[in-house]
Amino acid sequence: MPEISRRTFGGLIGGGTVTAVAGSAGAAEAAERPFKARPAPSGARPNLLVILGDDLGWADLSSYGAPHIRTPNLDRLARQGVRFTDAYSGSATCSPTRFSLYTGRYPGRTAGGLAEPIADRAQGLDPHHPTLASLVKKAGYATALIGKWHCGWLPDYSPTRSGWDEFFGNFGGVLEYFSKLGQLGDYDLYEGDAEYKDLRYYTTVLTERAVEYVGRKHATPWLLNLNFTTPHWPWLAEGDEETGAEIAARIRAAKSQAEVSVALNHFDGGSVAKYTEMVESLDAAVGEVLDALRRSGQEENTVVVFASDNGGERWSYLWPLSGEKFVLQEGGIRVPTIVRWPARIDGRQVSHEPVFTPDWTATLLELAGARPDPAYPLDGTSLAGYLLRGERLPERDLFWRVRANRALRRGGWKYYQDDAGDDHLYDLAADLREQADLAPDRPELLAELKTSWERIAATLLPYPS
Known part of the structure; x- marks a missing residue:
């Protein structure tokens, strides 16, 4: 069986950059370790847990080189699976990448994906377009989305109109973490299509919901898209209710959507220390969900994919990359990405293969035994053969288009x-x-x-x- 990413690994080591800034000691020791597939239980299809951070930069995890941020839970996840050094988002902003994950296609294939990002009720993911959720649902999966949707607002757009059985979260791209006031200036926390009142810190609320979902007695395999808003602005952590109330007051006083955006952007706030606190809270939240998965007895046969929706912003640790969110330099699209499946994939592995968001859609569909809709061909390449059988990926181009780049x-x-x-x-x-x-x-x-x-x-x- 060919060794993991030997061709690409050699080239990167020749550059002398990646292992210096993006490798933990354990990961570096295992950098050339081959993939070893282990037979899954007969007939058992895996659960699919896809976790997104929001505006999380490529090197914001300690396992990717951050010298000041401690992420023990995500580092442990990386040690238990495969850490990708050359993984990319589908675009340089939030909603286009989510379009590429949900559809497995370039954002520019659909009208809603042209928005960078979606900012009004007229735009969204066409409910008739097949999605990761609708396709695995046809294959017998239960489906849920918890957290940030950002592919359109009610009444025309919703996860429950695009294949997810359950939805708990926010429709827009950003919200104040306590009041839940969002980018349109109104309340934006929903269960299904109904408002749900909870004024606690949003990361805490989402974590509780995810813990409940993975801990259920499921009769079928399931897909859970868990989309945190952390560490997206406004720069607020647990205990920052007073600052959150000030931002909420500015939102309520805004006379235009532009003023709402300025209030949420929180240009007069934030710091490296606050951002560090937010990333570490994201890590703790992921740890709670993974602990619940372990307690449920489903850990062994659950595929966990962790990534960010795009590159980092002003407080992210992105060294040595240039650029950040919104641009197609490496800092805007290269993202931390970790995959774990204990039943089939050995841990302590590092891959330097270039991959991007639509690849994960194709991969998860194959692992679930679901078929893409031939009328909507995928732009991603399934990584299942690479991950499970050590097959080499075909030579291919990774493509990005935004208005500016x-x-x-x-x-x-x-x-x-x-x-x-x-x-x-x-x-x-x-x-x-x-x-x-x-x-x-x-x-x-x-x-x-x-x-x-x-x-x-x-x-x-x-x-x-």
């Missing part, structure tokens, strides 16, 4: 066009920080990657003018 990765090479329209070429194996522009030295390769980007872009919906 374009990017494409092929192997270790990355084509990037900045917001001024200038083209750049980077060798990520040697230059993770994207500072040595090789476009003048490799014009043929630049032209080849640019042509590939344009070929894919031509199949997507145009941005509205």
Whole structure:
């Protein structure tokens, strides 16, 4: 059986960057350890637990190099499974990435995915479009989404209209953690399609719901999308009710949606210390959910995928990456990603294969025995053969498009066009920080990657003018 990611691993070590900043000691020792598949119980399909952090930067976990943030639960999850160093989000902002996770397709395949991010009631995920939830539901799974939806508002859009049996969470992209006032200025915590009143710290509320769900006696395998808003702004942690009340008062006094956004952005608040507190609370929340999963007896045959919806923001620890949320430099799209499945995947493994959000949709569908809808072909590649049988992934391009930028990765090479329209070429194996522009030295390769980007872009919906 081929060793895990040997080709890519060698190239990255040659660059001398990744292991210095993104590897825990245990992970580094196991960097070339091969995948070893173990037979699952006969006929047993796994439960699927997909956990998203919100605006969590690539190096914000201690297992990814953060020197000041302690994330023991997520580090333990990484030791028990596979930690991906070259994993990417489907886009550089919240809702487009969620479109790519739910549909397994580029965000630009659907009208709602063109918003960066969704900001009004007219936009959303078409309820007729097949989703990860609707497809595994057809295959016999129970489905639930707890936390941030951000793919449209009522009355036209909701998780329960797109394949999830249950929904508990917020419809919008951001909310004040205590009052639950959201980006449209109104209350935004719902159970199904009905408002649910709970003014406690939102991460705590979501954690309790997730603990209850995974601890149930389930008659069928299940999919749970657990979407935390932590550590997205406003910069509030447990115990910050007074600051939250001040933000809520600004929201109530706002005379426009723009003023609501300014209040929620909390530009006059936050700090590295506060952000650290929020990330560590996210880690504790994930730990509680994983403990509940273990107590339920379902841990062995549950696939857990942890990732972020996009790159980090102003307080994130992103070294050595350039850029942050909203742009297609590495800091805006490279995200921490961990996969664990005790029944089939050995722990203490590190993968340097380039993967992105739509790949996880394709992977989870295959593991669940669900079939994609042929009328809506996936843009992601299933990683099941790679994870379970050590098969090599095919050569392919990872593609991103946002209004301001374009990017494409092929192997270790990355084509990037900045917001001024200038083209750049980077060798990520040697230059993770994207500072040595090789476009003048490799014009043929630049032209080849640019042509590939344009070929894919031509199949997507145009941005509205």
